[in-house]
Amino acid sequence: MKLIKIRALDLDLAMTLDSGQVFHWQKVGNGFVGAIGDRAVYVEQHANVLKVRDGEAPSLPQARAKARALPRIVAHYFALDHPLAEICASFPNDPAMNAARLFCCGLRIIRQPKWECLATFICSSMKQVAHIRQISLALRRRFGDRRKVGDHVVYTFPPAQRLARATENDLRECALGYRAKNLRATARLVSSGECDLESWSALSDPDLREKLCSLPGVGAKIANCVMLFAYERLRAFPIDVWIERVLKQQYFPRKKITEPRLREFSETYFGEHGGYAQQYLFHHARIASRNSGVSRDSSTPKAFGVRMTKGRIRDEREQEHE
């Protein structure tokens, strides 16, 4: 089993794959297996080197050609060209951000295929990471293409056309619940050509956001995820409950802040790589709370050093008014 080496500075592969951007990579031995587009890939990290291989090709010349392309594809997917030191240096200098920056060394924003990212985040609404992984796997197993890398089976993410042909019930059987209707409707818009995800790359941030939000099942949060993870809009700042909690506790303690004001703050304060800042704050908060052994509805993560019960938060909200 021959592995190709790729130099990868400032990358933490395991953290990157576990930071809530992608949901299909599976840990195998010292590395991970997953799909990058249509290609089944195994990847493991040794310090500043990635060792990779992809699935078999039918003939030897083809296999050689594919192997030559693989390093470029992997480097592009993991965004090894992002200037991570510069990006981190552009973050604001404050305690929460500094803690997150320190904690998340080597965390990169992956470049995901647009349809795969959009569809996956439509499925993510009102779900937690563990569950999104199950949905992604169910969709891939049922509608994707089976590939092998070594002894491991990997399924590619099904194209929009294939999900558009599925019935709502087919999708529900993948544990999508009420998201089945939205995913199917969006798949039809994309596969019919009425919505051309590739051509949207040319749009400004606000125009792109508007287009994405026009799709069934896509609101502001999911639109921002897709902008950040699939359109390289590194300013896009998705606000989920984790980030909302962090922003309020770290930047507006004991103050009521309206939702539009919080959004405005998130879009200006964190600068040109706000999406990266968001990812760092998000991942730090998630892991810190996971390790604290304290449920997050009874206290904030230990790393932030603030204790605040849900009851107290409610009290504060009731006390203050604009």
Place this chain on the structure above:
DNA sequence: CTCCAGGGATGAT
């Protein structure tokens, strides 16, 4: 404005 939809993991009891 509120309420609800679907559901597996997770943590509390």
Place this chain on the structure above:
DNA sequence: ATCATCCATGGA
């Protein structure tokens, strides 16, 4: 072993 809670969008 039960039980409550997590989650974001869209429609009633």
